[in-house]
Amino acid sequence: MRRIDLKKVQVARSSTIRGINRQIVLNYVRDREPISRAEIARETALQRSTVSTIVEELKAGGLIEEIGEGESTGGRRPTLLRLRAAGVMAIGVDITPTCTTIATSDLAGRVLEREDFPHIEQPEQLYARVIESVRKFAAKAGERKIEGVGVSLPGLVDPDSGRAIYIPWFEWRDWPVAAEISDATGLDVIIDNDANAAALAALWFGRQELREARDFIMVLVAEGIGTGIVVDGQIYRGERGGAGEFGHMIVGERGPVACSCGNHDCWEAYASGRAAVARYLQGGGDANGRPVNFAQVVDRALSGETRAINALTETAHYLGIGISNLIVGLSPEAVVVGGPIARAWPLVGDALGQTIQRSVRRGLPSALIMPSILGDHPTLMGAISLVLARKFASVAAA
Numbered sequence: 001m002r003r004i005d006l007k008k009v010q011v012a013r014s015s016t017i018r019g020i021n022r023q024i025v026l027n028y029v030r031d032r033e034p035i036s037r038a039e040i041a042r043e044t045a046l047q048r049s050t051v052s053t054i055v056e057e058l059k060a061g062g063l064i065e066e067i068g069e070g071e072s073t074g075g076r077r078p079t080l081l082r083l084r085a086a087g088v089m090a091i092g093v094d095i096t097p098t099c100t101t102i103a104t105s106d107l108a109g110r111v112l113e114r115e116d117f118p119h120i121e122q123p124e125q126l127y128a129r130v131i132e133s134v135r136k137f138a139a140k141a142g143e144r145k146i147e148g149v150g151v152s153l154p155g156l157v158d159p160d161s162g163r164a165i166y167i168p169w170f171e172w173r174d175w176p177v178a179a180e181i182s183d184a185t186g187l188d189v190i191i192d193n194d195a196n197a198a199a200l201a202a203l204w205f206g207r208q209e210l211r212e213a214r215d216f217i218m219v220l221v222a223e224g225i226g227t228g229i230v231v232d233g234q235i236y237r238g239e240r241g242g243a244g245e246f247g248h249m250i251v252g253e254r255g256p257v258a259c260s261c262g263n264h265d266c267w268e269a270y271a272s273g274r275a276a277v278a279r280y281l282q283g284g285g286d287a288n289g290r291p292v293n294f295a296q297v298v299d300r301a302l303s304g305e306t307r308a309i310n311a312l313t314e315t316a317h318y319l320g321i322g323i324s325n326l327i328v329g330l331s332p333e334a335v336v337v338g339g340p341i342a343r344a345w346p347l348v349g350d351a352l353g354q355t356i357q358r359s360v361r362r363g364l365p366s367a368l369i370m371p372s373i374l375g376d377h378p379t380l381m382g383a384i385s386l387v388l389a390r391k392f393a394s395v396a397a398a
Contacts, residue, residue, distance in 0.1 A: 021046060025054045026392060029064050029081050030108075036070055036078035055081065063107070083108050088141040089391070091134055091187070092383030093151040095119075096194070097169040097223045098293070100126065101377065102133040104141070105384045107391070109205050113137065114380075123172055131184045138185060148188035150386030151177055152197040152379040154224065158240045159192050165240065168260040169223070190386040195220040195244055196235050197382025198338050199228025201374055203235075204385050206336065209368065213333045216367075217326055220378065221319065221339040222294070224260050225268040227326065247272075251321050256282070270318035273297075273340065280311035295340040295376055301347055309347055316341070316348035320355025327360055327367050338372035345371040 028040050037055055041048045058064045065084040069077040085108040094101040096119070103114035115133060120126040138146055155167030162178025178189040192200075199218035202210050210216055218228040225247035229236040237243050247268040248261055255269025256278035269275060273294030280297045284307070301308035323335055341348060353369060360366050374381050 033082035034080035087144040090384050090387035091149045094380040094383045101380050104137050134185050147391045148387040150383040151191040152194045152383040154194045157193045194379040195226030195228040198378040201381035201385040215332045216334040217332045219337050221341045225272050267322040276311050276315040283307040298340045298344045313351045316352040320352040324356045324359030332367050334368040336372050338378040340376045342371035
């Protein structure tokens with residue numbers, strides 16, 4: 001699922017790699033729409049005739065469409081192109097420790113319909129509910145081809161085999177997720193770790209700075225801490241998908257909560273959403289006696305509640321400690337922080353930045369630190385991105 005770098009791309013000249021030029025054109029339309037054939041040819045140095053031929057192929061394949069004329073720069077008004085995004089193209093399944101979300105999207109990544117249900121403890125029952133929802137959404141798509149189902153999971157996943165190796169929240173081991181869902185629905189299924197999926201979503205649908213970056217890290221702050229690593233515009237997964245498990249690096253001794261692995265010394269024990277909730281509750285229980293989740297703590301902080309602000313600020317301090325370690329060790333161009341805490345960036349950004357600035361030693365390169373713009377659940381967009389990124393990459397082989 002390699003993503004073409006539109007700034008550094010070198011146009012393929014050989015007919016044996018003509019598909020690469022197809023991918024270049026499609027990605028230019030996707031990233032820069034509305035855009036004309038002339039603009040694509042000018043920016044890529046492809047021959048105008050080559051661009052026109054590829055555009056006609058992509059139009060015939062239902063991937064792009066003409067939407068009218070643009071402004072003239074002295075000659076004939078150019079015809080503008082955009083993605084032909086109508087209709088369901090992908091189904092995303094986002095499984096988290098608290099709930100499961102299933103949604104459909106179009107080619108541009110816009111969510112068309114979604115449903116949520118609380119987490120189901122038994123894998124067989126969860127599987128049955130997911131299958132039911134996927135079949136329902138697929139039936140609604142009618143004759144429109146669904147490119148596949150993307151599944152995001154909070155644990156160790158092997159995307160090549162389609163197996164969940166170990167999901168510590170649920171004690172799931174060696175579960176053939178992709179095969180079971182595919183056999184039951186007849187659809188292609190792609191799975192990945194939640195942080196990797198969120199990193200892919202940031203690469204495809206996130207801030208422009210990230211879409212142009214070649215190396216960045218997504219830090220997903222949810223019930224746990226996950227990190228997705230992007231190197232040279234691709235997700236780095238390591239052996240059997242095991243890369244990026246930085247939530248288990250030791251940053252202290254007695255965190256406010258236990259990590260999903262059971263220890264209290266992991267980064268996750270100090271900087272996760274559960275850690276923020278624990279700090280909030282240490283100052284007193286909820287006034288109504290109801291359970292409090294991370295998103296609610298963020299909401300209360302944004303409304304000006306001092307106890308919630310303090311809980312988030314302390315959590316941001318420990319989040320910054322871990323991020324500084326990532327910067328020193330991997331030297332990324334950027335670090336993007338995702339999850340509900342991104343909404344509280346005006347409250348936590350300074351505290352996080354100060355910790356990083358103090359921790360990254362003088363003379364070493366730092367990184368651009370920014371919040372995600374993918375909402376409280378970037379992993380849902382990640383699940384969808386697993387399918388759409390493969391679709392765009394497959395154009396090169398068409």
